[in-house]
Amino acid sequence: MSGQRHSFVVALTGGVAAGKSAVSQRFETLGIQVYDADVAAREVIAPGTGGLQAVIDRFGDQVLDARGQLDRAAMRQRVFGDDVARRALEAIIHPRVRAWLHEHAHADRGPYCLLAIPLLAENMDHYRWVDRVLVVDAPEALQLDRLVRRDGIDEALARRMIERQASRTERLTLAHDVIENHGDEAELDRAVSQLHTRYLALAAAAR
Numbered sequence: 001m002s003g004q005r006h007s008f009v010v011a012l013t014g015g016v017a018a019g020k021s022a023v024s025q026r027f028e029t030l031g032i033q034v035y036d037a038d039v040a041a042r043e044v045i046a047p048g049t050g051g052l053q054a055v056i057d058r059f060g061d062q063v064l065d066a067r068g069q070l071d072r073a074a075m076r077q078r079v080f081g082d083d084v085a086r087r088a089l090e091a092i093i094h095p096r097v098r099a100w101l102h103e104h105a106h107a108d109r110g111p112y113c114l115l116a117i118p119l120l121a122e123n124m125d126h127y128r129w130v131d132r133v134l135v136v137d138a139p140e141a142l143q144l145d146r147l148v149r150r151d152g153i154d155e156a157l158a159r160r161m162i163e164r165q166a167s168r169t170e171r172l173t174l175a176h177d178v179i180e181n182h183g184d185e186a187e188l189d190r191a192v193s194q195l196h197t198r199y200l201a202l203a204a205a206a207r
Helices: 020-029 037-043 050-059 072-079 083-107 121-127 140-151 155-164 168-174 185-206
Strands: 008-014 034-036 112-116 132-137 177-180
Touching: 008 020, 008 168, 008 185, 020 034, 020 112, 020 132, 020 185, 034 037, 034 083, 037 083, 037 112, 050 072, 050 083, 072 083, 083 112, 083 121, 112 185, 121 168, 132 168, 132 185, 140 155, 177 185
Parallel strands: 008 112, 008 132, 034 112, 132 177
Antiparallel strands: none
């Protein structure tokens, strides 16, 4: 391990509606910093960034709203069903998100930190530098039910959203640790507490 590394890095992932946020919040309550890829994706294309300028250069300034920010709804419409446009947008955002997460993880001064990366399984080659992978897993029937209720969508769309992601098997293959999230809050508290103890010990041993 590099002498410059100050924090042990755990990548947290899981399928859509598996309960990643609930797990992240519990680690944050224990004083652990969580760096979220979704937050990074907004930061790297905020007004004034090179990321936003790259989007404008590629797609034109009609993708901006009245405040000069990226109009996310317009952008979604622009890339929906257009694989070339979607890949072009991803080529701008994804490397910047990875750099943002890397920078924040290596600057972290806690005993360890978490990176919340929903699409980790799809992009694992870019995250070989993390120390450990934690997968939040939930039965597909529960994911479907949560998605339908959370997003107000029908089951067919919810199923398509799940199918578009890496499979449970692909995610679990990467996992060093798994939290089975069946919706029991006390069970989730216990699982996070046990992992916190384990990560503190691993981080201490890695120093």
